[in-house]
Amino acid sequence: MIRVVAVASLLFPLALCAGSQETEMTRNPAVAGQFYPADSAVLAGEVDAMLAAAPGVELEGRLVAIQVPHAGYPFSGPTAARAFSLLAGMDDVTVVMVGPSHRVMVTGGAVYDRGGWRTPLGRVAVDEELAAELVAREELFQALPEAHRLEHSLEVQLPFLQRRLSSFRILPVMVLQPIWSEVERMGRALAEVCRDRGVLLLASTDLYHGDSYENAKRFDRLTVELFAGLDPKALHAALDAREAQACGGYATAVVMVAARELDADRATVLDTTNSNEVMGERGGYCVGYSALAFSAVSERDEADADALGPAEQKVVLGLARRTVEEYVRSGEVPNLPEATGRLAERRGVFVTLHRDGALRGCIGYVEAVKPLLEAVRDMAVSAATEDPRFPSVGPAELEAVDIEVTVLSPLRRISDPESVEVGRHGLVIRRGGRSGLLLPQVPVEQGWDRREFLEHTCLKAGLPRDAWQDPGTELHVFTGQVLGEQP
Template sequence: MKAVRMRLLWAWMGMGLLLGTLLATPAGANSVRRPAVAGFFYPAAKEELASLVDRYLEQVPPPAPMGEIVALICPHAGYQYSGKVAAHAYRQIRGRNYQVVVLIGPSHTVAFEGVALCDANYYQTPLGKVRLDRGLAQALSRRDRSFRFLPPAHEKEHSLEVQIPFLQRTLGEFSLLPLVMGSQSLATCQSLARALVEILRGKKALLIASSDLSHYHPSEVAKRLDEVAIEAIRSLDGAGLLRKVEASACELCGAGAVATVLLAARLQGADRVKILDYADSSAVAKDPSSVVGYLAAAIGKEDKEDQKESGSSGEKKRGQHDLSPEAKRKLLQLARQAIRLFLEKKEVWDPLIADPELQRPGAAFVTLTQGGELRGCIGTTEPNRPLYRTVVDCAIAAAVSDPRFPPLSLSELEGVRIEISVLGPLRRVRDASEIQVGRDGLMICQGERRGLLLPQVASRYGWDRISFLEQSCRKAGLPADAWRQGARIYRFVAEVFGEE
């Protein structure tokens, strides 16, 4: 039976190759690759799609720092099956900046040798258009004759399309280089990896391999197969992964895509892999007799900033925006005006801000005090919106949504002082001696519980390092010694300024 299936597969692939050759025609100057699986793999309505992706992302705990992320491995099934797993990967890059994203996936619809480039100018989803990097595509096509423009390979391919809404909801502006692999031999993967490293030199780029794991085995068998693949991925061993696939020790429909990304990431200096999530389709289909495996992983290397000598001044430079006095003054004005407008008219203010300093993505907390006592404090550790927008939203939330206090009234506003803390990135604490009171804020996480205290809190109350850790645990609703018992500790620096 297996031999019959293989003969049918090769016959189908032969027809696909012929079809691909006949249909490969140049695209127009403003051509758009339009959605092929909207309404099937993910919602076709813009608002519904955005809401679903955002909900998946919000369900993922804040990521622990892992240095500079150079690549992701993501599944590509329908969102109801693998969307939550994919969100674990995309949460890692939320708020980060990349000039170009290279998206690599296997061909499911057209058979061909080599790698297919997309001969369009834009890639469209219900969330809008993403510009394709034609310059990089042309440069890649000159590196190897088997790298060629082949529109039919992209026309109906879902493995790339399902990734793009996640990118649109996690990154700012970026260009895209989508690649579909026909042949997934080691020679093709090595050639593609070398070519990508060469054409991406000097660019801030993210590589993404789109692949599911084993297909249609009982759950226990699938897990054993997938563990083999995951171990090769964890070891950054692209060639070893392909050998294991050829030996039927594991299965990945996008083995070539994953191997290429592992090989390219190593050439770029990657030295770490984090397995973020693993699941199979039985979680949704409720049928453990025949499942598909899904994996989310991130690949990184030491951040250039982390290579610098540590110290108080270095920490400050890394973590803060170094806002100008004018930017600080403007943010305080925006916070007060936003609160006033909401209290007067119940309207959420959306000011038009052109200042690049305030347009940068930023994480922040807004603290309200009244007579020297806390009156509200709300914020976010994720820099996924422009800084001014973060401050406006957090100011309103601190005024009316802090569950510890009744909503602020308009008559109280004049007696309230506003303080803003612009946060640097969260950094995992491996040893408590890394924490410096007066410089660092802390976040403690265990299970679903988390507690955060800003740097100025410890100074205000005269806490030492141990007291600061214990109070952060209590803020999370955990025992005071939870930081000694396996709770995750993160530190951050903040630029703090307030009204006179």
């Protein structure tokens, strides 16, 4: 949950602008005339000149995220322009801007969830639908637009976006110093709501702040190496240990988690500099700046990206078998084996029991609520004893029962039912508090086509057969790695 501590002036209501039909909330500029020009013509000319001067970069792969600085334009604007210059042609996009809070103490993520932001170049709308989904998905994110009123770290990015893109919306988010587990949760939630949408992630941060040019060079070299390594956990640990310095370092770690979930596998360093170098001097107060691009070069198949290897599969199936047998015989569960790598990740999982080819029990976690091995043990007990369609498995049945474990990918919301692939996708359909799920193997076993798969998932949810065609119905797909004892 978010806690906000601020002087009273920070919590005054945001300025309201009258629209043609209704009053909409609009955040007015806080640092125009300080960090960048307040005159629209001067501002447009300055931004255009910086974008034109940015060296052309042939970026390999699909652009997923950028990291940009947020100092005054004379200092960090040319560095930021190197990243923004890559955005040509990315219209009809939502830019999810994640930056630090310099004025308000927050825990979690403070989301500006409605209305719009104004700069001297005009007003930009907030993607209210995406904001609502993010806040609903992860409790660490809360709608707290008032926390953004005087913050500059995201505001200074807007004029670049306004001059580079012709059609876009924004989702501003501020974080401060979340612990690693919170960074991971927030990054994964961001990826989940952004997947299959036209979204660009933006991390806003400056680097070293201090009185030593030599320290600036030393710290910034390590910090940028950590950015480029695309290892958000290592970055977080270095920030905690003060081995790396970046005011928006934790915000950048959140974006890196999300970018990796969205298949980013390469970081390109576009520029590094500092205020001493920009001013042509050595000595005095020094702030570092960097710009990076995170791209997906080797687009991964969603079913294979997080697949368990043979040794991991053996551990999962062995645990499921031991759990069913021990619990049915004694009411006890086995100790969990040591979990590393994928086995320690939170994953959705289903455990299915068959006897003589017929279903004998099937229960699972749709969402990734527990580490994989713990989830397997829980669901093995549930499949054997808690499926309301069947009596509990008895000791005499154990030798005849076959066990199957399906390890799920994260749910991915889709807007086009035609994108459902029978034999590849599992399906979740939700509407009005009702939800139904069918695993990827079910339509194959039943001989259903796509339409029948959609219809039967609706029926599983207790909805009308054709509810999947209703605009108010949510469709989610996932992939599943099926591990079975039978060849």
